[in-house]
Amino acid sequence: MVSLGQPCTLQFLPALQIITMLENTEPGNLVARLQITGTPSEISTRLIYNSSDVKTNGTDYFILNFTDLYLRSPLDYEWWTSNNYPNPFRFIVECTVLADKSIHDIDFQLDLIDVNDNPPIFSQTIYYINLNETTSINTIISTTIFAYDPDSGASGTFSYYLHNNLSSYNSYFRLISSTNASLILVQALDYNFMLSNFNLTIVAQDNGNPSLSSQAIISIHLIDIDNLNPKFNISTSYSLNISIDTGIGYEVVPNEGRIYAYDQDIGINATIIYSLLTSSKKKRIR
Structure with a gap:
């Protein structure tokens, strides 16, 4: 505990200083300047951990230089939350008054902010489809095309579409919806007037700001009947x-x-x- 008037007191109320940090913060960058009133001639500080929240596998994620908190190791939001670590999480600064050697623990809370740093990822870079030329219109051609996005919130949602400029055969197909990449035939095929092998390009674009996207190839082999x-x-x-x-x-x-x-x-x-x-x-x- 700290009391008002002591050099280990926070400058501003409430007593808990809340810090926010973007997950793409580079190691070595200043995360926050802790609002402790004492000067270097009055106090010394040491970063300690309340639990294993910010100390995992022997890795210290932060370095404290008096009241300046720096990031030591990358802290990825998706990795952090997938391992069930709490967010926000707390850490403690042990503040020692040099005059009387009294020690005071000051709590801080850090909120790790997710950013759109991952594009959607397709399960394969190329999807191969064998297709009979007599396949009926409105037949669902493939249900194995899908992507995922490890980001959270809006950044983790995305839409599919067929790239309009990369294939003359786009008009033969459509997707079930912007959220379902299953391919549907919408125009009759004819082996005699089409290439026996052709590619479509499917795009997954997320809803982050700015948005990120990725592409995969749908390679279609047309079978003569x-x-x-x-x-x-x-x-x-x-x-x-x-x-x-x-x-x-x-x-x-x-x-x-x-x-x-x-x-x-x-x-x-x-x-x-x-x-x-x-x-x-x-x-x-x-």
Whole structure:
């Protein structure tokens, strides 16, 4: 306890001096000048700890130079609170009156202030998705995309959006909402007119001031499906004039030219096998 008139008295009431400190304060910086009335010729001071609040794993977080309190080691708000240390917390300055060697304990309270020093963090830097070209519109494509923000309060909340300027395929997709990064198909896909591999960029931007953001890549592999029938080069029919004495094995060509069909699919799906279906004996031709 301290009494008024003693050099170990606080200059201002109330008796408890409350100190605030931003969590991004750099070590070596002055945190506060303690309002003790005595001068160096009247008193000496020593920082002691009321509990393990500010002394963890053998680390002293503060240095006291007479009445000037300096930060010795970084004090991260998220680390501090995640370890269930109290905030605000108290520490004690042991004040000794040099004239009579009497010792007085003075309580101080420090309130550690959270700042927006962490951007949202995606669970992965790249999300890989295999997507059939026949996927129906309004299908939820992926539910595994998510981010988190270790900050607290408004700084720990954030919104998702697809970056508008980095992909021509953004219009094919949307997010369920600004707080749900699940991807929904909103436009029909077509393997034949799209890149088989393309990327989207998703952004998570927090609500701190100033706000921080991070990005992740959504890498989509489009899978070709055999969903298109072959088409003949003649859309109606072919006509043949065959002489009655035409020999077996002789090539006959329709009046419209060689019979040719093409498949509108690509790759292995584009292989075409021809066969006669209306002859008395089904024969395969090439």
